[in-house]
Amino acid sequence: MTAMDVGKLEHNGLFMAKIAFILLCHKDPDAIIQQARQLTAAGDCIAIHFDARAPKEAYALIQAALHDNPNVAFARCRIKCGWGEWSLVQATLYAVEAAVEAFPRATHFYMVSGDCMAIKSASYAHDFLDRHDKDYVESFDFYDSEWIKTGFKEERLIYRHWFNERTQKRRFYWSFWAQRKLGWTRPVPADVQVMIGSQWWCLRRRTIEALLDFTKNRRDVMRFFRTTWIPDETFFQTVVRHLIPSKEIETRTLTFLMFTDYGMPVTFYNDHFDLLLSQDALFARKISPEAKELKARLGILYASDRQEFKISNEGRSLFTFLTGRGRVGRRFAARFWESESTLGRERELLIIACKKWHVAKRLLGAIKSHTQTPAIAYLFNEEGTEMPDLGGIQGSLGKRTRHRRALMRMLFDYYDSDRLIICLDTANIDLMQDFFSDRSTTKLLEIQCGLSDDFLSGHARRVGLAGEETPAHALAQLLPTIRADVIFESDQIKDAEFPNHLRIRESATPAENAPALAEFLQVSDETARTLAETPYLFVD
Structure with missing residues (x-):
């Protein structure tokens, strides 16, 4: 033949x-x-x-x-x-x-x-x-x-x-x-x-x-x-x-x-x-x-x-996640090309940090309804975040992160505002460190949520640590590591001792969460209470 x-x-x-x-x-x-x-x-x-x-x-x-x-x-x-x-x-x-x-x-x-x-x-x-x-x-x-x-x-x-x-x-x-x-x-x-x-x-x-x-x-x-x-x-x-x-x-x-x-x-x-x-x-x-x-x-x-x-094909992302635990050499210093840049002394950056993105987005929607402060959700985490055309710098997550301060200055200018709200994942400690080191005023509102197994499983799939076909027993073995990682991120934020760091909690009542919202947004107690009572705020 x-x-x-x-x-x-x-x-x-x-x-x-x-x-x-x-x-x-x-x-x-x-x-x-x-x-x-x-x-x-x-x-x-x-x-x-x-x-x-x-x-x-x-x-x-x-x-x-x-x-x-x-x-x-x-x-x-x-x-x-x-x-x-x-x-x-x-x-x-x-x-x-x-x-x-x-x-x-x-x-x-x-x-x-x-x-x-x-x-x-x-x-x-x-x-x-x-x-x-x-x-x-x-x-x-x-x-x-x-x-x-x-x-x-x-x-x-x-x-x-x-x-x-x-x-x-x-x-x-x-x-x-x-x-x-x-x-x-x-x-x-x-x-x-x-x-x-x-x-x-x-x-x-x-x-x-x-x-x-x-x-x-x-x-x-x-x-x-x-x-x-x-x-x-x-x-x-x-x-x-x-x-x-x-x-x-x-x-x-x-x-x-x-x-x-x-x-x-x-x-x-x-x-x-x-x-x-x-x-x-x-x-x-x-x-x-x-x-x-x-x-x-x-x-x-x-x-x-x-x-x-x-x-399930999650091998590469899972390896990156697991080998990344325990690393302490994270870069907090500003990049050399940003060392002389600032958002502006007169400007105020308000950061909402939350692992559950849908919770932060619900609160952000309510804030937009009750205040005039421009706000953008998870611009450093989600490629598809809706953003204005800023000449291409907004085109990818890589560009946004590399030129973070230039991007933020352009956003302040675009909205013609001295106040701006953004959302960050709690894992973005390097971004928080960078912004808090700026001459502008920076505030942080951390939203602490309950971490059910269902949420952690969904999170693992969203970030590629697991797939739809990942066996249940394999996922169960992974959940404690993910849970510990989320807790570690919150501890890092606490240990950083940021000034103007406020918290609201899923386990707290609206009355208990309202004062933190009032101080963070500089709004009346009534408006803060309304925001704290946002319907289904913490529902998964």
């Missing part, structure tokens, strides 16, 4: 998907052998490139253990790989070529590492790929996206990089600065739009075959990428977009992975089993070598016929 025949059968859906895994690895031969046996036991196949820097004995061990497995192939050439080098792409291409030749029935080619493991069954994975005739590869515009957060960006492409930045640092940077000083830049191939994204892709056979033809016919593009920096984040992402219509590409990876604040991949352990299964992915990276129980459970799962998985 020719590759073309396979492609026709695949397109017509006459058999289930068959995956050829492309494995780049450099250590732990026993784990590689186990991984290969596990993946091929379900009927799939694997092509292996084992780094030439690794001991020959380790490679011989892998070959000896897998030589009689017809679903295992090895790259025809082993090369030494280095981070950020073209060698990683070349090693991948060698493994891909071996897989295409050895496995004519393979319909999909899935890039994995030795740290990856399946988090769904093989049956589920095959059915998923059968139902979605697409390529899965992160491919964002190199220039317009914010995929690169820090460091070189355009410099990755317009200069030639011959040396490894980690092992030949002096040569790497000497070469870079020499080219920059001499103005020795080069253009990107004119007909190619450079893309960037994760190197963990899953591509259909016809895409892989088109890509291999491209590598033979477009020597100019190959020469260009061979001397770019970190080409494993750009080569496949660019070429696939160049060859395949956008409607046939889903810009995401089917491998679940996360990174810490320091840019390091998050490692998963035995207690992450339920979290991994609930992610909208087929594999996860990276599994700890010590997580033997997790590996065993995932291995059994992959060989099973299980088809039902509750996908």
Whole structure:
């Protein structure tokens, strides 16, 4: 059967998907052998490139253990790989070529590492790929996206990089600065739009075959990428977009992975089993070598016929939330470009802080009905907050927060008022600190509400810590942490000892809450009592 025949059968859906895994690895031969046996036991196949820097004995061990497995192939050439080098792409291409030749029935080619493991069954994975005739590869515009957060960006492409930045640092940077000083830049191939994204892709056979033809016919593009920096984040992402219509590409990876604040991949352990299964992915990276129980459970799962998985997909936001607890190094100082700015000595900023946004919005609506003070709800928390056109500074949460004082001055000017009310989440202690450090007069009204399990569950879903399919037992385990976090936010506000800090409480009567409202808004006792009696103020 020719590759073309396979492609026709695949397109017509006459058999289930068959995956050829492309494995780049450099250590732990026993784990590689186990991984290969596990993946091929379900009927799939694997092509292996084992780094030439690794001991020959380790490679011989892998070959000896897998030589009689017809679903295992090895790259025809082993090369030494280095981070950020073209060698990683070349090693991948060698493994891909071996897989295409050895496995004519393979319909999909899935890039994995030795740290990856399946988090769904093989049956589920095959059915998923059968139902979605697409390529899965992160491919964002190199220039317009914010995929690169820090460091070189355009410099990755317009200069030639011959040396490894980690092992030949002096040569790497000497070469870079020499080219920059001499103005020795080069253009990107004119007909190619450079893309960037994760190197963990899953591509259909016809895409892989088109890509291999491209590598033979477009020597100019190959020469260009061979001397770019970190080409494993750009080569496949660019070429696939160049060859395949956008409607046939889903810009995401089917491998679940996360990174810490320091840019390091998050490692998963035995207690992450339920979290991994609930992610909208087929594999996860990276599994700890010590997580033997997790590996065993995932291995059994992959060989099973299980088809039902509750996908809540809250892994990344949950990790960010949990690892953020206990951090004390928050930034309270003004940014350097704001150090000389002020809202104005004569102005008064009134802040309503409440975790239950609907409660603060009800009170804000009542205040608007009984006073002439302009007010805006949660402008630093909700993207869709209704705001006047201020020339673009109001366009996104990021801009509003970065230029907070400039934004507030513009709002005072827009409303032609020296008083302004805004709402903040109780988590926004940094914003409160910033505004209270200003020369203007700032007041804070904290609304303390009861925290039922239903509210905390809804809050977890709203902020992405849980999904509609998150199991009840998993949510129950999370609620105490969320409750403690909300209480911690209130304690932070109390410990900050802000001047003009007032409180109203759900547990208090309207008569008890009215004096705080009167002082905060500078309104009569009668008006304050009316506001405190706002119908259904604290109802969820």
